[in-house]
Amino acid sequence: MRSQSPDTGRRNFLKSATIAGAAALTTPVVAGAQTPDATKTPKPDAKAAPPGPKQMAAETMPPQDAKDPVFQTTSGGDFMVDVFKTLDIDYLAMNCASSFRGLHEAVLNHGGNTKPEILTCPHEEIAVHMAQGYAKIEGKPMAMICHGVVGLQHASMALYNAWCDRVPVIAMGGNIMEANKRGPGAEWVHAAIDPAAMLRDFTKWDDQPTTLQHFAESAVRAYKICTTPPMAPVVLSLDGELQENPIKDPELLRIPKLGKVIPPQGDDAALAELAQMLVNAETPVLLVDRVARTPAGMARLVELAETLQCAVIDNVGRMNFPSRHPLNQSFRRGIIRQADVIVAMEVNELWGSLSEFDDRIVRTSHPITKKGAKIATLGCRDLYMKANYQDLGRYQEVDLNIAGDAEASLPTLIEQVKRLVDDGKKTAFAARGKKLAAAHAAAVEQAKSDATIGWDASPITTARMCAEVYAQIKDEDWSLVGATIRLTWPHKLWNFEKPHQWNGVSGGAGIGYNLPASLGAALANKRHGRFTLSFGGDGDFNFVPATLWTAAHHQIPMLYIIHNNRAYHQEYMYLQAMAARHGRSLAHTDIGTTLKDPHIDYATVARGFGVYGEGPISDPAELGPALKRAVAMVKSGYPALVDVVADPR
Ligand SMILES: Cc1ncc(C[n+]2csc(CCOP(=O)(O)OP(=O)(O)O)c2C)c(N)n1
Ligand SMILES: [Mg+2]
DSSP states (O other): OOOOOOOOOTTOTTHHHHHSOGGGOOSOOOOSTTOTTGGGSOOOOTTOOOOOHHHHHHHHSOOSSSOOOOOOSOOHHHHHHHHHHHTTOOEEEEOOOGGGHHHHHHHHHTTTTOSSEEEEOSSHHHHHHHHHHHHHHHSSOOEEEEEHHHHHHHHHHHHHHHHHTTOOOEEEEEEOOOGGGOOSTHHHHTOOSSGGGGGGGGSSEEEOOSSHHHHHHHHHHHHHHHHSSSOOOEEEEEEHHHHHSOOSOGGGOOOOOOOOOOOOOOOHHHHHHHHHHHHHOSSEEEEESSOOSSHHHHHHHHHHHHHHTOEEEEOOSSSOSOTTOTTBOTTOGGGGGGOSEEEEESOSOHHHHSEEEEOSSSOEEEEOSOTTOEEEEEESGGGSOOSSSOTTOSOOOOSEEEESOHHHHHHHHHHHHHHHOOHHHHHHHHHHHHHHHHHHHHHHHHHHHHHTTTTTOSSBOHHHHHHHHHHHHTTSOEEEESOGGGOOHHHHHSOOOSGGGBOOOOSSOOTTOHHHHHHHHHHHHHTTTOEEEEEEEHHHHTTSTTHHHHHHHTTOOEEEEEEEOSBOHHHHHHHHHHHHHTTOOOTTTTTTTBOOSSOOOHHHHHHHTTOEEEEEEOOHHHHHHHHHHHHHHHHTTOEEEEEEEBOOO
């Protein structure tokens, strides 16, 4: 059940700051001035003596009688909550810890558990991945907080995924900065002089504020930095004392204004040159990955493609282009070989898209582009880089590199292209578009026919699994989320036409993403009344299955279909290829790669977490009815899981 809002009356002295938005806050926020008990507030002493035994007992022991002794009526945490409110942060995903007990308590008792509302997550990786999935649907960041040292270690892989995926996440960790204030034991092993150090290679910015004013400025700065393309996670380390102690000089505190954040646009002259290249090309290809940051992105890309009547190949890092648009050639990648101009927009690893790579025998590769083909890039990638982690791909030779956000640059590019298209070009483009449309239609027909192969087989084919699911949800306002990238059937056969119908992949291919990131997306979809669904591997599910408890607890409707091939199948195949390469036995390659003996009963696991579960289903005839029941459960506002024993791929 969703947490009840606790009593907000105890310390609501910052109400004025709470109500104002960051943009509206032009006058200083006066904290504590109207507190009825202000006179009782102990004056914080710069040279504070260590707490005496009485205070220690009061802080660490449960109250002995009904009277809860009040030591202070303000806390730094209250002010921090007011800062979050001005930033319009809806949720604070967390796994609780004493290093941020001050802020935690303030969120509840000062903030009323709204903006942010706490999301209880049984693992820090869940919290970050929820934020990642949420941001890609809602278009704004969510905050997460955890135990500074150990919690951030758990959170780290998810932050890496968000980094590679160019998604904003505001991650925070509690810390006790002053050594003389740390209690023995956990407060020492859970403290660091620089908690964000281990994350610095894959986060965009971090800080450890030492005063409340410093916190306010850093929180607003963190928001601005993480939402400026290229977007990425940011980290704030929050001192426990800063959160817990009374506010010293409330009249001096001010929450700074955020202001509009405008993404960088490509240079006008360079975009005009790109337009020339595109208009004069015979077989141009637009290769796109994380172009659509907002719903406007898809419409702009459609306009450009239609003006040129050219092919679009979508790497599906975002909901860039409608799946059934006649110019969508994503499943005809071979056309890259014929392209005379390739324009890559927000493509992270361009070399990988323009080369053939084989590692089954020895690692070999060669370019697939036509000799003399002109290549241009438009994107933010090069505007912010780090050296250690290699999420950049091999160096790709390019003729024209335009630094700028693709979505923001598209209107200028479209305008330039339109200016160059005369009647002659229009006729030629129309003929080109007609051919592409025919090829698209043929590819869809081929996919439909391929999907019928093994229709009645058990385990169920992935094509049938996807078709049965689509039959149940196609009339809903659906949103397919999660990294179902290896499951290509939906993008081949479903009609993706709305910006929220897909939200990209994990970014860093760190598994454990799919379930919590889908839940974050489902949370964002919930307020819009959309039907969220996700396919996830069994291997992925087992990293953070307790995500289901968060789904049940916060009543987040989502249909989660486990593609249960009882294996880490990708790795199983790699291992078999390795044995084959060495001319050795394949007999033992199931060791370490499969999930059998015993089989995991995911429906029972789901029920254990309070989530409706169906399965395991291996008879294709049973799948439709099971899905129907699960869909009804989701439509009534609850999460549901269906375990489908399906083909490996
Ligand atoms: C954190 C992490 N550990 C291990 C891997 C290596 N890995 C890549 S795919 C995969 C298998 C995932 O299993 P599942 O989700 O069931 O998908 P399947 O391959 O069976 O379709 C593994 C272990 C990884 N990418 N990330
Ligand atoms: Mg699997």
